[in-house]
Amino acid sequence: xxxxxxxxAILAAVGAAxxxxxxxxxxxxxxxxxxxxxxxxxxxxxxLDYAAKRVVGGxxxxxxxxxxxxxxxxxxxxxxxxxxxx
Numbered sequence: 001x002x003x004x005x006x007x008x009a010i011l012a013a014v015g016a017a018x019x020x021x022x023x024x025x026x027x028x029x030x031x032x033x034x035x036x037x038x039x040x041x042x043x044x045x046x047x048l049d050y051a052a053k054r055v056v057g058g059x060x061x062x063x064x065x066x067x068x069x070x071x072x073x074x075x076x077x078x079x080x081x082x083x084x085x086x
Contacts, residue, residue, distance in 0.1 A: 027081055039073040043080070047072035 030038040039047070051068040055061055 027077065027084075030077070033073060034070055037070050037074045038077055040077075043073055043076045044069075047076065 026032065026038045027040075030040050032038050033044070047069040048065075050072050051065040054068050055064040058064060
């Protein structure tokens with residue numbers, strides 16, 4: 001009996017997630033740089049340049065630049081996607 005309840009719970013979760021996944025399609029011409037973060041070549045260049053200027057020292061500059069560039073890409077892609085839908 002426990003297995004059937006667990007199976008139903010899993011099927012319900014998968015069924016509920018399917019429509020949400022269909023709505024979150026990546027924008028055309030974009031690639032995923034980290035899970036959930038998409039970018040285009042133009043946005044990547046802007047964000048890498050921004051991160052290089054923003055992070056200029058410290059012990060973990062590579063990691064910090066990657067984090068800043070990813071946040072920048074997420075923000076710019078969201079802004080670009082919002083403009084296209086309105």
